[in-house]
Amino acid sequence: MRFASRTIATLSVVAVSALALTGCVASASQPSDSASKGSSDTILLGAAMAETGFMSVVDAPALNAMKMAITQLNEKGGIDGKHVELRVIDTGSNLDKYAPASQQLIDAGAKAIILTCDFDLSSPGALAAGQANVMSISPCIGDALFGPKGGLNLSFSMGNSTIGEGVVMAEFAQSKGWKKGVFLTDTSLKYTQSQCAIARKRFIELGGTDVGSYNYVQGDSIPEIVSKITGGTAPDVVFNCGYNPGGAKAAKDLRAGGIAAPIISGFGMDGTFWLDAIPGLSDYYVTTYVSTTGDDPDPAVNKFADLYASTYGQRPVTGSFVTGPSVLDALVKGHEIAGSWNGDKLAKAFENFKDEKFLVGDTTFTPQLHIGVDRSQSVLVVKDGTLKFVERRAPEKINVNG
Amino acid sequence: MIPVIQSLIDATSAGAVYALAALGIGLVFGVLRLANFANGEIITGAAYALILVWPLSWPLALAASVVVAIALSLLMDLAVFRWMRSQSAASLLIASFGVSILLQRAYEGIFGVNVRTGAVAPALTRSVNVGGLRLSMLAIVAIILAAVLLIAVHFFLTKSRMGLQVQAAAANFREARILGIRSGVMIAVTLGMSGILAAAVAFVLTTQSGAVNPTFGVQATLFGLIGAVIGGLNRIGGALVGGFAVGFALSLFTTWLPSGFGDFRVALVYLLVIVVLLIAPNGIFAGRTAKERT
Incomplete structure (x- = not known):
């Protein structure tokens, strides 16, 4: 059989390039329920969220907590005497699944669509819902574009805005006396780009100095960036605007490269599941919703986290679990x-x-902003392999335009 | 001067990893005419073995990763590729995509979609400063590991009877068979060697990241395959140099591209690949003549 190495070479490059550009491999979504119309005795809520894939770490705690809250609500009689039913379609964190999943849920009679905690992924689903005059609500999207600013007039997020998050990161660093900052941005999400841009702006406003801003992409190893940092002005703090697992990989490279400065991240680095990768990690701060370990200052949070643990056999992976019941409560109130x-x-x-x-x-919420921008947030620190509560901190100066 | 030397050290380390990946791919292609995209899943399998077994025993983890990698190499050949020996290289490549996706789904089913984390060789995740240069222990180990394995592969291929038979099979599989070289043994030896190389890549990458997920090995294989293509899939040495060049270039672009252009580093590597393939369609070190095999 004739073999043409030119053909295989070209085919290989085209194929691997295509895979690289498409994020490699998509997984199929599996509707967790039938798409039949909801009954008139129930109020159907639809969730197009990530039970699998990279966003599941963030989505799952909120979704699980929402299921618990729905059970509690139904035990109290539901809404207007009707039980609430939650129908979930697992999008596998794949962008192309959100619009069809939302449409499928709307066709099934969903009264509201609950979407993944990321603007980039959720916006197609929000558009589909908006066109059907159905509200879309996300437990923990952080981007203020999820609302009228992004042309999504029927979309709301119960999350902490990236605007407030970035400001809290900068103001916390300033409160610690850290003046020289390095900014590492994972450019794969709008969320992390906005986070570092806002944190950097506020940090400089407060008298801090940017001694190095670098970009990486989820999954990158960053020894070259580490070399640049160690070859420049030593930072007092590193802002790691990333999310897991890439954010942890970057953190590991930083520590392996001898950079001992405190690191601060946003909600994208919440959770303890990644800490095994970096034994002995310390001086790592995370701004997030609440502490999941039982040391949160709000007793209601600790009580719900305990209930979550008894229901699911483990404590919530991230603080985003509090947004799940909040979605339901907001819908009931609305x-x-x-x-x-x-x-x-x-x-x-x-x-x-x-x-x-x-x-x-x-x-x-306001007609302009469908996300809370000035809500207080928790600052946690990695200590003894877990995240410990440090303080609650509200952003002092907010610029709603970022 | 120090930044230049530092960037060369970083680039050499990155190049070493991709050289190992490309060598494994090149070896298999040389004998089987299989550009095995599923090599990534062999790396992933070895990485899971390292992460899961390391807390129990590090020698056991190293052994397990090699065993898993070799077993996966042989099994995927036994289950899929051996039935396609007479098919075109393009068909084999497409089949390897299928195997790759199938194994990713299998890993998802077995280990879940989220990362499994653990500290593999934590003693290597530190750096020493020598004369203003940051020397990562892992980078040093990666370079040494790559050099040792490459020399071992070279000696095996050029000095041992079996290695010479593998080379003969790689150069002209049909004639090698006519001359009495046992094709099945050669294929098994080649796949075993590629498995060992994949396990070495897995060791470096898991030590670096401390985490593994079902698509863990894809990126290394992407760049390894690209490196093998531009070096010349027909030539084992060419694949090796091509893989090293891709990692080296990627690292240098990361270091030296001006702020704001860093996001184009991968695009620039692909641009280089296009330029190379326009000039040398079969790869830099490959001959211009097509090869035959049945």
């Missing part, structure tokens, strides 16, 4: 005000939320 599940009417009701008390914290 429906109570609007008297309707129509997306436009429900959104109007949400826009009048002013310091509403939810498990995630006080929540205010």
Whole structure:
């Protein structure tokens, strides 16, 4: 048989390039339930979220906690005497699954669509919901673009805004007396790009100096960046604007390269599951929702975390679990005000939320901002292989335009 | 001067890893005409063995990773590729994509989609400063490991009877068979060697990251395969140099591209590949003549 090495060479390069550009391999989504219409005796909520894939670490705690909250709500009689049913489609964290999953849930009669905690992934699903006049709500998207700023008028997030998160990171660093900062940005998500841009801006406003800004992409090893850092002005703090597992890989490279400066990250690095990769890690700070280990200052948070642990056999992986019940409570509250599940009417009701008390914290929405930007956040520190609560901190100066 | 030397050290370390990956791919291609994209999943399998077994015993973990890698190499040949010996190289490549995806799903089913973390060889995840140069222990080990394995492979191929038979099979499989070289043994030996190289790549990468997920080995294989292609898939040495060059170039681009252009480093590597293939369609070190095998 004739073999043409030129053909195979070309085919190899085209094939691997295509795989590289498409993020390698997609996994199939598996609807966890049938797509039949919800019954008139129940109120159907649809969730197009990641039970698998890289976003599952963030989504799963919120989704699990939401399921618990729905059980509790149904035990109290549900909404208007109707039980709430949650139908979940696992998107596998794949971008191309969100729009069809949302449509499938809308066709099944979902009154609201609950979406993954990332703007890039969720926006196609939000667009599909908006076109059907169905509200979309995400437990913990951080980007203020998830709302009118991004053309998504019926979309809300119960998450902490990246605007507030970046500011809290910078203000915490300033409170520690750290003046020289290195900024490492994982450019694979808008979330992490915004996080570092906002943190850097606020850090400099507070008198800090940027002694080096570098980009990496999820999964990269960064020995070259480490060499640049060690060859330049020694930083007092490193802002690692990343998410797992790539963020942990970057952190490991930093420590392996001899950079002992404190590192601070946002919610993307919440959780303890990655700490085994870096034995003896210390001086690593994370700003997030709450502490999951039972040392949060809010007893209601600790109580829910304990209940979560008894329900699922392990404590929540990240602090995002508090956003799950908050989604449900917000929908109940919004429906109570609007008297309707129509997306436009429900959104109007949400826009009048002013310091509403939810498990995630006080929540205010406006016609311009469908995410809380000034909510206080928890700062945790890695100690003895786990995350310990340090303080609650609200952003002092917010620029809603980032 | 120090930044230049430092960047060369970093680039050599990166190049060494991709050279190992490319050599494994080149070896298999030389004998089987199989550009095995599923080499990534062999690396992943070895990485899972390292992460999971290391807390029990590090020698056992090293042994387990090599055993897993060799077993996976042989098993995928036994299950898929041996039935396609007469197919074109393009068909084999496509089949290897299928094997790759199948194994990724299998890993998802067995280990879950999220990362498994653990400290592999934690003593190597530190650096020493020598005359202003940062020397990562892992980088040193990676370079030494690559050099030792490459020399071992070279001596095996050029000095041992079996190695010469592998080379003969790689050069002209049909004639080698006519001359009485046992093709099945040669294929098994080649796959075994590629498995050992994959395990070495897995060791360096897991030590570096401390984490493994179902797509762990894909990136190294992508760049290894690209390196093997530009070096010349037909030539084992060419694949090795090509793999090293890709890692080396990628690292230098990361270090020296101006701020704002760093995100183009991978694109620049692909651009280089295009340029090389335009000039030398069969790879830099490959001959211009096509080869035959049945």
